[in-house]
Amino acid sequence: MYDSWGxxxxxxxxxxxxxxxxxxxVAGCSSGGGGGGKTDDAGARIAQQPKAADPFWVNPDxxxxxxxxxxxxxxxxxxxxQIRKIAEQPTGEWIGPENPEQEARGYTEAxxxxxxxxxxxxxxxxxxxxxxxxxGGAADGDAYRAWIDGVAQGIGDRPATVILEPDAVLHLVxxxxxxxxxxxxxxxLKGAVARLKSLKNTKVYLDAGNAGGGNPDQIVEPLRRAGVxxxxxxxxxxxxxxxxxxSIGYGRQLAAKVGGKHFVIDTSRxxxxxxxxxxxxxxxxxxxxxxxxxxxxxxxxxxxVDAYLWAKRPGESDxxxxxxxxxxxxxxxxxLKLAKASK
Numbered sequence: 600m601y602d603s604w605g606x607x608x609x610x611x612x613x614x615x616x617x618x619x620x621x622x623x624x625v626a627g628c629s630s631g632g633g634g635g636g637k638t639d640d641a642g643a644r645i646a647q648q649p650k651a652a653d654p655f656w657v658n659p660d661x662x663x664x665x666x667x668x669x670x671x672x673x674x675x676x677x678x679x680x681q682i683r684k685i686a687e688q689p690t691g692e693w694i695g696p697e698n699p700e701q702e703a704r705g706y707t708e709a710x711x712x713x714x715x716x717x718x719x720x721x722x723x724x725x726x727x728x729x730x731x732x733x734x735g736g737a738a739d740g741d742a743y744r745a746w747i748d749g750v751a752q753g754i755g756d757r758p759a760t761v762i763l764e765p766d767a768v769l770h771l772v773x774x775x776x777x778x779x780x781x782x783x784x785x786x787x788l789k790g791a792v793a794r795l796k797s798l799k800n801t802k803v804y805l806d807a808g809n810a811g812g813g814n815p816d817q818i819v820e821p822l823r824r825a826g827v828x829x830x831x832x833x834x835x836x837x838x839x840x841x842x843x844x845x846s847i848g849y850g851r852q853l854a855a856k857v858g859g860k861h862f863v864i865d866t867s868r869x870x871x872x873x874x875x876x877x878x879x880x881x882x883x884x885x886x887x888x889x890x891x892x893x894x895x896x897x898x899x900x901x902x903x904v905d906a907y908l909w910a911k912r913p914g915e916s917d918x919x920x921x922x923x924x925x926x927x928x929x930x931x932x933x934x935l936k937l938a939k940a941s942k
Contacts, residue, residue, distance in 0.1 A: 645686050647713050653896050655689035655718045655760070655908070656710035662929040663690075663914055681938040682914075682931075689895050690867070691720040691762060691910040693927075696737065699723075699746050703753025716758040720837075720910055721750060724767045724787060729775040740783050747791045756799040762863070762910050763791060763830070765806045765837045768821050773813075789826035796829055804834040804863050804905075810841040810849035811873060819856045831905075833862040838911040839883060840873040843893055847901050854903050864899075866892035867909035870941050877921075884920040885933060890940035913937050 645659040645667075658664070663686035670679035692706045703719065710717035723746050727736030737743035767788060770776040776784065788805070795803045805827050808818060827833065833853055836846045843866055850862040870890030874882045891913055897906045914934025916923040924930055 647715060648687070648689065648895070650714065652898050653689065653894070654716050655895055655906075656706070656713055656715035657687060657689045658692065658706075658709075661686065661690065662912065663934065666914075666929070666931055666934065678935060681935055684891060684938045684941060685913045685934060688909055689715075689718055690912040691718050691908070693720045693722055694750055696723050696735075696746065699749035700753040703750045703759075704755070705753075707754050707757035707759050710759075711757045716760055717754075718760050718762075718908060718910070719750070719754075720762045720765065721747070721791070722765055724764045724784065726776055726780050726784075727767075729770055740787055743787050744790060747794050751794050751798060751801075754795075754798055754801055758800040759798075760802045760863075760906075760908075761795055761804065762834045762837060762908075763795070763803055763805050764788060765834075765910075768806060768818060768825050769808045769812065771821050772808075772818050785821075785824045789824070789829075792826035792830050796831075802831040802905075804832050805830045806837055807833040807835055807850075807853055807862070809836045809839045810845040811839070812849075815849065815852045815856070819853065822853070822857060827857055827860060830860070832860045833857070834865070834908075834910065835862055836865045836869065838865065838867075838917070840869050840871075840886065840889055842869055842872045843900075843907065845872075847904060851901070851903060859903075861903050861905045863906045863908050864904060865910040866895070866907040867911045867913050868892060868937060870937075881920050884917040885923040885930075887921065887936075888940065889937060890942075891937050892941075 645657060645664045647657050663682055666682045667679045667686050670682060694702050706719065707717045723737050723743060725736045725739055725743055737746055767784060771781055771784060792803055792805065795801050805822060805825060807822060822833070833850060835850045843864060846864045846869070850864065854860050854862060868889050869892035871888060874886030874889065893907045895907055895909050899905070899907055914929060914931070914937065916926055916928045916930045916933065918926040923933065
């Protein structure tokens with residue numbers, strides 16, 4: 600993964616989502632509009648946030664929720680309280696490659712039972728991540744189209760907000776993705792936007808990079824070719840650390856060039872802004888001294904910003920750098936540091 604464009608999750612994260620999606624289908628996991636769901640471990644209750652300010656679904660059985668239960672079981676109440684800062688906020692559910700329909704249905708059904716909107720991140724584009732920590736993706740264009748169709752069938756008419764393909768457009772701009780794959784990728788992204796927007800209650804935000812990614816003019820035409828005109832808007836700062844202020848500035852620059860499209864900002868780990876030490880090539884990868892950012896909410900500081908979201912799940916590794924486990928793996932010590940450094 601290149602420094603400019605942020606860190607992304609791995610196959611392990613997606614596999615975890617597959618297991619959880621299936622569990623939600625079987626168990627009917629729900630916390631009912633404003634009530635509390637319950638993890639299986641030590642009875643730690645994870646409540647939904649007030650819908651008026653934060654309409655997105657809190658998964659009561661995610662990695663952070665399980666960590667809260669584990670810490671409480673071990674008598675580590677202070678650490679459990681810190682991890683609750685993560686567990687009690689809605690975070691993105693990254694749909695895996697194997698059972699997209701089942702996972703999307705599981706998450707959206709659970710969210711609907713709680714009278715909330717599911718936040719889904721779709722990240723399976725062929726030739727993904729250019730051989731970096733989160734390399735992989737669908738085998739070819741036909742496989743990707745089938746995967747998107749599975750996601751769409753799983754969502755159905757239930758409410759969902761989708762972040763579409765972190766880095767997919769950006770890697771066309773910065774030269775990471777080989778030229779022979781460009782036309783196919785534009786076609787796949789445009790088709791994905793169209794398929795998802797055919798659904799009754801789904802909003803789609805096409806990933807558009809971050810405030811550290813250079814001249815916004817370079818990505819405007821690629822975004823158009825990828826279908827941004829049909830999307831609800833843009834997603835900025837996904838899995839990255841740029842401040843909310845800088846992200847608003849970046850998003851507004853892009854919005855002005857793509858018909859005034861609204862955007863969402865990933866604020867999951869931007870509480871202390873970007874890391875400026877170490878190798879410039881991996882400042883995005885498990886940087887020290889970072890903090891949780893603004894809590895997810897649909898009440899933002901700017902009329903063009905539809906929401907602050909936690910698309911990246913805080914506490915999951917960016918990759919095997921700085922002592923971290925492989926990308927997407929839950930890393931309790933890093934999660935604690937993020938939580939303790941936040942306000």
